[in-house]
Amino acid sequence: MVQVFICPTTVTLMLLLSTLPVTLTGDSTLICSTEKITVSLGVDVVLPCRLQPATDAKSMRIEWTRPDLHPQDVHVHQDGRLLFESQNPSYNFRTRLFVDQLINGNVSLKLFNVTLSDTGQYKCYLPSIHQEAVIELSVVKSNVTGSHEPVQAVVGEDVILSCHLEPPFNVTTFTVDWTFNGDLTVHVYRSQRDDPDALHEKFKHRTSLFLDELHNGNISLKLTNVSETDEGNYTCFVPRLESQVKTGMVTLIVDPVKKKDKKIEQPDPTDSTRHGPGAVAVIVSLCLLGLCLAAGFIWCKHQSLNVLTFK
Ligand SMILES: *[C@@H]1O[C@H](CO)[C@@H](O)[C@H](O)[C@H]1NC(C)=O
Numbered sequence: 001m002v003q004v005f006i007c008p009t010t011v012t013l014m015l016l017l018s019t020l021p022v023t024l025t026g027d028s029t030l031i032c033s034t035e036k037i038t039v040s041l042g043v044d045v046v047l048p049c050r051l052q053p054a055t056d057a058k059s060m061r062i063e064w065t066r067p068d069l070h071p072q073d074v075h076v077h078q079d080g081r082l083l084f085e086s087q088n089p090s091y092n093f094r095t096r097l098f099v100d101q102l103i104n105g106n107v108s109l110k111l112f113n114v115t116l117s118d119t120g121q122y123k124c125y126l127p128s129i130h131q132e133a134v135i136e137l138s139v140v141k142s143n144v145t146g147s148h149e150p151v152q153a154v155v156g157e158d159v160i161l162s163c164h165l166e167p168p169f170n171v172t173t174f175t176v177d178w179t180f181n182g183d184l185t186v187h188v189y190r191s192q193r194d195d196p197d198a199l200h201e202k203f204k205h206r207t208s209l210f211l212d213e214l215h216n217g218n219i220s221l222k223l224t225n226v227s228e229t230d231e232g233n234y235t236c237f238v239p240r241l242e243s244q245v246k247t248g249m250v251t252l253i254v255d256p257v258k259k260k261d262k263k264i265e266q267p268d269p270t271d272s273t274r275h276g277p278g279a280v281a282v283i284v285s286l287c288l289l290g291l292c293l294a295a296g297f298i299w300c301k302h303q304s305l306n307v308l309t310f311k
Pocket residue numbers: 046048049050098101106107108
């Protein structure tokens with residue numbers, strides 16, 4: 001309207017009128033994800049919502065609420081900022097809008113470090129254009145699961161102790177701990193790197209995680225050069241999930257070197273069965289030799305008899 005005063009020419013007025021439906025919302029519809037969003041405890045999540053056709057939502061009041069909560073405000077955006085005072089305290093410092101994307105009608109809400117109680121229906125409401133939509137979020141607890149079978153190894157070998165999160169999720173930014181028989185620290189990963197100083201002497205320089213597997217929730221441990229004193233129970237856990245899940249346990253059984261030698265000797269029985277045909281061959285050739293000798297003897301005798309007869 002102000003612009004009409006500044007440039008009251010018919011051309012400008014027509015231009016303004018033609019752009020009005022887009023810039024001033026007209027019949028933009030708020031579209032949110034209709035699929036339930038399921039994520040693991042502790043991760044960050046985006047609840048996607050946008051205005052279609054794209055409309056600048058920068059100056060709109062945007063209400064993200066959970067009608068089942070008191071107070072119900074999750075994130076209310078007005079005059080370019082979050083109304084912190086009315087926000088439900090459980091969401092303090094855990095929400096944001098993509099402020100630079102509002103101009104494109106992207107009114108998605110990001111929630112950081114979700115908890116189980118974040119599970120619920122989130123309503124997005126834009127009062128100025130009377131649009132609202134609902135998204136359902138479900139936060140599930142992942143279980144830490146070790147291998148069910150004991151892991152067997154031979155002294156001096158390297159071994160992988162399997163452990164993963166079910167359902168899997170990206171644990172790159174989480175702390176991961178491995179302990180031995182309930183107390184000794186085997187491996188510590190925190191602040192996105194290994195912490196070698198925290199380890200028990202016995203395990204120093206012998207353990208590693210598969211860092212490129214962490215985003216799959218795979219927190220398996222590699223232990224090198226196992227010795228008989230490594231035999232026991234290994235526990236893998238993710239402290240941030242601890243109160244929610246049982247921890248994974250892996251039992252390692254270490255065979256002394258001798259058993260390995262025995263295993264190498266095991267082909268012997270098959271060797272002795274190979275002696276079988278060999279012995280048979282010897283016996284057969286001995287028999288043949290005997291037969292030949294006997295035949296030769298008879299023939300000789302016969303010949304000499306003939307000689308005698310014809311003499
Ligand atoms: C909104 O913007 C964020 C950040 O760029 C992006 O992750 C999200 O996918 C966008 N959502 C929609 C619905 O465009």
